[in-house]
Amino acid sequence: MTGRHGLTVLLLLAPLAGCGQKAATPAAALPQVSVIKLVAVPTTLTDEYVGMTEAVDAVEIRARVGGLLERQAFIDGADVKRDDLLFVIDRQPFIAALAQAKANLAQARATLTNSRQNLERARPLFADQALSREDLDNAVAKEAADAASVAASEAQVRQAQLNLDYASIRAPRAGVIGKALVKRGGLVNASTTLLTTLYSVDPIYVSFTISEPTLVELQRQFGFGSGKNGARAPPCRLKLIDGSDYAYRGKLDYVDPAIDARNGTLQLRLTTPNPDRILRAGQFVRVVMPVRKSINAIRVPQQAVQELQGKQSVLVVGADDKLVYRDIVAKTRIANEWVVDQGLAPGELLVVEGIAKLKPGTAVKPVLRPAANGAGQGGAG
Numbered sequence: 001m002t003g004r005h006g007l008t009v010l011l012l013l014a015p016l017a018g019c020g021q022k023a024a025t026p027a028a029a030l031p032q033v034s035v036i037k038l039v040a041v042p043t044t045l046t047d048e049y050v051g052m053t054e055a056v057d058a059v060e061i062r063a064r065v066g067g068l069l070e071r072q073a074f075i076d077g078a079d080v081k082r083d084d085l086l087f088v089i090d091r092q093p094f095i096a097a098l099a100q101a102k103a104n105l106a107q108a109r110a111t112l113t114n115s116r117q118n119l120e121r122a123r124p125l126f127a128d129q130a131l132s133r134e135d136l137d138n139a140v141a142k143e144a145a146d147a148a149s150v151a152a153s154e155a156q157v158r159q160a161q162l163n164l165d166y167a168s169i170r171a172p173r174a175g176v177i178g179k180a181l182v183k184r185g186g187l188v189n190a191s192t193t194l195l196t197t198l199y200s201v202d203p204i205y206v207s208f209t210i211s212e213p214t215l216v217e218l219q220r221q222f223g224f225g226s227g228k229n230g231a232r233a234p235p236c237r238l239k240l241i242d243g244s245d246y247a248y249r250g251k252l253d254y255v256d257p258a259i260d261a262r263n264g265t266l267q268l269r270l271t272t273p274n275p276d277r278i279l280r281a282g283q284f285v286r287v288v289m290p291v292r293k294s295i296n297a298i299r300v301p302q303q304a305v306q307e308l309q310g311k312q313s314v315l316v317v318g319a320d321d322k323l324v325y326r327d328i329v330a331k332t333r334i335a336n337e338w339v340v341d342q343g344l345a346p347g348e349l350l351v352v353e354g355i356a357k358l359k360p361g362t363a364v365k366p367v368l369r370p371a372a373n374g375a376g377q378g379g380a381g
Contacts, residue, residue, distance in 0.1 A: 061197065082174050087169040088169070208269075
């Protein structure tokens with residue numbers, strides 16, 4: 001076709017061709033979204049419980065004898081070794097009492113010596129009938145009484161020596177000593193006045209409670225309580241008050257034999273190493289304890305989950321590469337991941353970034369990224 005009419009037809013077809021080129025542009029410019037391919041991975045679920053530390057040994061230091069406090073031999077809060085001197089009570093009364101007891105013993109021994117000599121002289125006289133039976137019996141009784149007096153005096157000397165030794169109060173074990181509660185010159189009453197407290201530091205106890213349903217779950221999952229002493233349980237982790245992890249794991253060493261009927265809880269206790277003395281008695285920590293094994297758990301990043309009014313949702317990429325809104329149920333979180341109980345299946349593509357700006361039904365180009373738990377392995381196809 002030539003001439004004016006042919007030129008007119010070409011001019012009319014040119015805009016149509018341009019429109020066809022513009023229509024192909026959106027397909028090539030689909031928004032890219034980062035996704036992971038979901039897989040089920042073996043997972044042990046944990047719960048956290050509030051625990052409190054306590055010293056394995058906390059010894060209250062009290063005096064066995066009374067008197068005025070003469071000296072404090074330690075610095076408050078210092079480390080002490082076994083048998084280190086802690087306090088000295090005025091020793092002079094006890095030194096005098098010991099001297100008196102020794103003098104009484106010497107006198108009793110002298111009297112006994114005289115009684116034995118008299119008895120030795122009386123026996124031949126009685127044999128020669130120069131002494132009556134009554135006099136001999138009196139000599140025998142006198143010797144026995146004087147021997148008993150010597151034994152009593154020896155006991156008094158030992159007691160006086162003990163009292164003198166008790167005036168010097170020593171550490172019964174190694175540990176960290178608290179502050180002195182009685183200052184120099186203060187009156188100390190025997191067995192009643194608390195002078196200070198000595199704490200052991202390594203290892204240290206952590207006590208916490210679990211609920212009765214948790215106990216049943218532990219028994220089902222781990223055979224909890226069926227081991228020797230009823231302390232069979234998986235190792236537990238500890239977190240400090242700021243949320244940071246404690247370097248050492250705790251080992252369960254005590255399970256209360258009875259559930260507290262008032263609140264339906266069971267008392268447990270861990271023992272954990274404390275060589276760096278990060279933990280102190282009376283400190284709050286969080287005990288992270290495994291409570292359930294799950295061999296088909298789907299774990300998704302926390303950033304991929306939207307939470308609104310108690311409901312949780314995610315965006316997945318459907319078969320036609322369009323975004324699909326999905327409600328999920330996730331009750332347990334491990335680090336920065338949710339463990340999904342309902343709503344997702346292995347093999348689905350989960351959107352993990354920019355979900356707040358995306359809308360369901362939008363066509364996208366999924367870009368696979370590796371997941372922290374290995375869920376992102378495989379193609380996006």
